[in-house]
Amino acid sequence: MKFLKNFMVGVSVLALSAGAAQAEISDGVVKIGVLTDMSGTYSDVAGPGTVTAAEMAIEDFGGTVAGAPIEVVSADHQNKADVAANKAREWGDTQQVDAFAELVTTSVAMAVFEVAKQQNKIALVSGAASSPLTNDACIPSGLHWTYNTRALAVGTGSAIVKEGGDSWYFLTADYAFGESLQRDVTAVVEAGGGKVLGASKHPFPASDFSSFVLQAQASGAKIIGLANAGGDTINAIKAANEFGIVSAGQKIAGLLVFLSDVHALGLETAQGLLMTASFYWDLNDETRAWSQRFYERTGKMPTGVQAGVYSSVTHYLKAIEATGTDDTDTVVAKMREMPVDDFFAQNGVLRSDGRMVHDMYLAEVKSPEESTGPWDYLKIVRVIPGEEAYGPLSESTCPTK
Secondary structure (H helix, E strand, O other), rough: HHHHHHHHHHHHHHHHHHHHHHHHOOHHHHHEEEOOOOOOOOOOOOOHHHHHHHHHHHHOOOOOOOOEEEEEEEEEEOOOOHHHHHHHHHHHOOOOOOEEEOOHHHHHHHHHHHHHHHEEEEEEEEOOOOHHOOOOOOOOOOOEOOOOHHHHHHHHHHHHHOOOOOOOEEEEEEEEHHHHHHHHHHHHHOOOOEEEEHHHEEEHHHHOOOOHHHHHHHOOOOEEEEEEHHHHHHHHHHHHHHHHOOOOOEEEEEEOOOOOHHHHHHHHHHHOOOEEEEEOOOOHHHHHHHHHHHHHHHHOOOOOHHHHHHHHHHHHHHHHHHHHOOOOOHHHHHHHHEEOOOOOOOOOOOOOOOOOEOEEEEEEEOOOOOOOOOOOOEEEEEEOHHHHHOHHHOOOOOOOO
């Protein structure tokens, strides 16, 4: 009888402990909201593939964390800051979403940062690139995962200047991302002894680049830098080819080019293009294994944005599991404490300014003759160490670091 009594007490204690752990998860569910561009300029870069990546992270985690189920909701922000902010606010107020993920387009990310700050939610940025997100526009719970404009400038910009590309003209998307990318690349060009001869701002998104390409051609710059991304980059490169820019002696520098862009352009058009990549599916056995799973679901190899969503969501869930709570401050502190170690980044570090520092890759697009099969598009020219790419924490102007 005494044994049975002690056994029952032990069972009761375990039950109470399990109940207490469950109670640490607000509303009994961990809910992640993926806000992305489902059908616009960045839909191939991010889009439905980022929802798939988040779902894969949840499935690989077993569907539960700290004893609570994990759910994902998603919406199309249409690359509009007000649409994104309204949806994020609605999710936080009425659907108890704990973290906002993806957030391609800088204006979207900045708008959602404001909501996340007001509601004390976590924002896991993968698609937006502007370096101000971990500088003047940072928030305590804003975590910038995949890349930023500084890393792109250090990679592609400095490589081209070293090869003699010392005069530049920019075609720049007319919003915060384009301006940030042009500014960061300009700093690298001038530090290397080069000059910027001018820039043309184009609408976001844009379909006709004829007048902008002609202005760049007339400048006489050796390098035409594309401070844009996604469909804008594809359209600009196509226009440059139509006007014979490269055959006439100028070079095109795609400053944020994705695997999906190369796929859309084809190797005949894109060959020789230098780009800075956060991720490439064919880097090693781990990247190939995960990417093949992604391909089986989507029919496409993943971009860095999509792989970054998987990594950021997984790291978020690991922090909840380790702490037993989804309390924002506790989880963010744990995420910073743990190294990011997965197929996307090895020994990545989440800094106090919100920047996840990891190695980047300078890559060159292969020629059709060099490619050995479908999606075999890139050769890695150089690994860019994380601190070189992102700079030291001392350079960050984030007031909360």
